[in-house]
Every structure is written in C-alpha cells, then in structure tokens.
Amino acid sequence: MFVRQTESAALFEDTAVVVEEELGPTGRPTREVPEPAPLPSHGPAKIIAMCNQKGGVGKTTSTINLGASLAEFGRRVLLVDLDPQGALSAGLGVAHHDLELTVHNLLVEPRVAIDDVLMRTRVEGLDLLPSNIDLSAAEIQLVTEVGREQTLGRVLHPVLDRYDYVLIDCQPSLGLLTVNALACADSVIIPMECEYFSLRGLALLNDTVEKVHDRLNPRLELAGIVVTMFDSRTLHAREVMARVVEVFGDLVYDTVINRTVRFPETSVAGEPITTWAPKSTGAEAYRALAREVIHRSGR
Ligand SMILES: Nc1ncnc2c1ncn2[C@@H]1O[C@H](COP(=O)(O)OP(=O)(O)OP(=O)(O)O)[C@@H](O)[C@H]1O
Numbered sequence: 001m002f003v004r005q006t007e008s009a010a011l012f013e014d015t016a017v018v019v020e021e022e023l024g025p026t027g028r029p030t031r032e033v034p035e036p037a038p039l040p041s042h043g044p045a046k047i048i049a050m051c052n053q054k055g056g057v058g059k060t061t062s063t064i065n066l067g068a069s070l071a072e073f074g075r076r077v078l079l080v081d082l083d084p085q086g087a088l089s090a091g092l093g094v095a096h097h098d099l100e101l102t103v104h105n106l107l108v109e110p111r112v113a114i115d116d117v118l119m120r121t122r123v124e125g126l127d128l129l130p131s132n133i134d135l136s137a138a139e140i141q142l143v144t145e146v147g148r149e150q151t152l153g154r155v156l157h158p159v160l161d162r163y164d165y166v167l168i169d170c171q172p173s174l175g176l177l178t179v180n181a182l183a184c185a186d187s188v189i190i191p192m193e194c195e196y197f198s199l200r201g202l203a204l205l206n207d208t209v210e211k212v213h214d215r216l217n218p219r220l221e222l223a224g225i226v227v228t229m230f231d232s233r234t235l236h237a238r239e240v241m242a243r244v245v246e247v248f249g250d251l252v253y254d255t256v257i258n259r260t261v262r263f264p265e266t267s268v269a270g271e272p273i274t275t276w277a278p279k280s281t282g283a284e285a286y287r288a289l290a291r292e293v294i295h296r297s298g299r
Pocket residue numbers: 054055056057058059060061062083087170171172228229230257258259260261262263264265267
C-alpha cells in the first residue's frame with residue numbers, strides 16, 4: 001500500500017504530528033463499503049457481462065469468484081458460460097466435453113428449454129449454464145437468424161425472476177456471442193490486466209459498449225473496471241494503474257485482485273477460490289469486489 005501525506009500534515013508541523021491517509025492500490029484513499037444486507041426476496045436479476053476482447057485478463061476467474069462471493073452474501077446467482085473454450089464450466093468442475101445440453105443447444109434449438117440446460121454447482125446459490133466447444137458453431141448459425149443479437153436475452157428471460165445476478169463470461173472477441181451478451185446486459189464489468197496494451201483495448205471495448213447502447217440496448221452501462229493480476233512491485237503496473245484511474249475515475253473498483261498462484265490452482269481444483277482457499281487474500285479480494293458490486297447496484 002502507498003501512503004501519502006495529507007495537506008493537513010502541514011498544519012501540524014509545529015507539533016511534529018504527521019497525519020497520514022491510507023491509499024489503496026488504485027492510488028486513491030480507501031473507502032468503506034458497508035456489509036451487504038440480506039435480501040428479503042429474490043429477482044429480477046441484474047445481468048452483468050464480464051467482457052474484454054483481450055485474452056487471459058481474468059474474465060473467467062472473475063466470473064467464477066465474483067459469482068461465488070455474491071452467493072456467499074445470500075444473492076442467487078446464475079453464471080453463463082458464453083465462451084466455446086468452456087473454461088467457466090471447467091473451472092466449476094463440470095466435465096464439459098461430455099455435456100448433453102449446453103448454451104449452444106439453447107441458442108440454436110427453440111425446443112430446448114433453459115431448465116434442461118441449467119445446472120447447480122457445489123456452491124449454494126450458484127447455478128451454471130455450461131458450454132463447450134459446440135458453441136463455436138453458434139456465431140455462424142445465428143448469423144441468418146432474425147433478431148440474432150437478442151437470442152441470449154430471449155432464452156434467459158424465463159429465469160430472471162429467480163436470480164439476483166446473472167454473470168455472463170464472454171469470450172475474448174467482440175463477435176456475435178459477445179454482442180448477444182451486451183444486448184441483454186444491464187451493465188458491463190471489464191476485468192483488465194495492468195499492462196500498456198490493455199489501455200488501447202479498453203478504448204475499442206468502450207466504443208463497442210457505446211454502439212450496443214445506442215443501437216440495441218439503451219439500458220446498457222459500464223458498471224466498472226476491475227484490475228486483476230496486479231503486482232504493485234512493478235513500476236509499469238503502477239503507472240498503468242494511474243493512467244486507468246485518470247481516464248476512468250470512479251469506474252475503477254477500489255478492489256484490486258493481486259497476482260497469485262492460488263488462482264491457477266483453483267482452475268485445476270474445479271472450484272472457486274472462496275471455497276478452495278476461503279481465507280486467502282484472493283478469496284477476500286473477490287468478497288470485497290462483491291461488496292462493491294452490491295453497493296453500486298443497490299441489490
Ligand atoms: N489474480 C490472478 N493471479 C494469477 N493468475 C491469475 C489471476 N487471475 C487469473 N489468473 C490465471 O490467468 C489465466 C487466465 O485467466 P482467465 O482464464 O480468468 O482469463 P480470461 O480473460 O477468462 O481468458 P480468456 O480470454 O482466454 O477467456 C488462468 O490460468 C488463471 O488461472
């Protein structure tokens with residue numbers, strides 16, 4: 001953590017008392033976020049697309065662990081695996097190559113109902129719509145459909161009343177599947193790694209979010225940017241962080257996810273870090289992010 005001497009320190013110069021203000025990893029003073037209150041009833045769900053066309057920035061890891069943390073706070077959460085790589089499903093211990101029905105069937109076969117595809121996970125309150133490589137055909141199959149961008153929104157609609165949050169794990173592209181996620185989402189969370197080339201990608205993503213907002217989904221807004229795999233020891237990461245905060249201001253969550261080997265471990269274990277290593281700093285970080293998300297969305 002960085003520490004900055006506040007101006008008030010100057011006032012106390014005579015008495016040699018130095019008041020120090022604690023700054024969080026984003027370089028801003030840390031803010032208190034209240035503990036989420038229990039919900040008296042559930043739904044309708046806020047749909048959040050976890051989106052960044054850059055690969056390997058922590059989208060899937062954040063979807064799993066934010067989802068599991070929201071569930072720990074008593075929220076009902078549905079995770080949607082919208083990446084043909086199926087990493088979200090695998091990360092939750094689902095043998096995704098053997099699945100009979102997946103999001104792919106749901107998107108291209110009108111007779112398949114969402115409840116036929118829905119799965120419980122080992123985490124109470126956390127459900128999953130799984131995917132596997134079959135989904136890679138959907139982009140092409142959907143191209144000729146009328147209302148092709150709204151397909152995901154249509155199929156999710158029947159279950160929205162059961163959940164408080166639907167988190168969609170997008171693939172690293174801005175193709176038709178990702179546009180489907182943005183077209184039905186209330187908001188977008190962008191996980192990003194603090195490196196120079198991430199900044200250029202953010203501008204392109206911002207353009208896409210704006211276009212979808214103007215042409216397809218006026219509800220859509222940018223909920224926030226979560227910095228992942230942060231290493232405060234490197235000057236480069238700190239410089240990129242400062243720039244992101246300068247450009248995006250309060251959209252950047254105070255919670256920052258540090259780089260730690262515990263996350264790759266959880267992918268192998270097939271469970272969220274919140275159950276695999278509940279007391280780890282990684283688990284605590286995603287709980288803190290969940291508190292911010294709940295506080296900002298008012299649910
Ligand atoms: N905070 C972290 N510290 C260290 N490793 C991490 C962290 N977060 C994620 N990882 C690891 O980095 C890799 C990429 O993460 P993840 O799969 O979540 O990214 P992604 O954006 O979903 O990737 P893709 O674009 O391929 O879908 C994984 O091996 C994951 O375990």
